[in-house]
Ligand code: SF4
């Protein structure tokens with residue numbers, strides 16, 4: 001389907017075509033965004049102090065925590081933005097090309 005946007009500035013509310021429909025709520029977890037990654041965060045447990053700064057900053061809730069300690073990275077949903085590696089004060093996360 002293609003839309004004709006030539007007159008978009010004059011569209012009224014009801015003139016906008018339907019873009020997408022979300023048939024049920026809370027489905028984000030089912031959508032594995034890890035396939036978007038070009039770089040992958042590698043966690044070095046030996047350097048980690050479990051300060052949770054990476055958990056605070058991760059936009060995809062991909063820092064896995066149990067009993068207030070980080071234990072892994074959720075690669076099904078991590079998009080590889082690198083914020084965790086940038087913010088970690090202990091250099092406990094490196095970014096590597098996804099092919100490795
Ligand atoms: S920011 Fe670094 S030190 Fe803190 S929990 Fe994350 S990996 Fe560990």
Ligand code: SF4
Pocket residue numbers: 041057058059060061062063073077078079080081082083084085
């Ligand atoms: S690379 Fe980005 S999405 Fe992945 S764990 Fe780090 S902050 Fe979260």
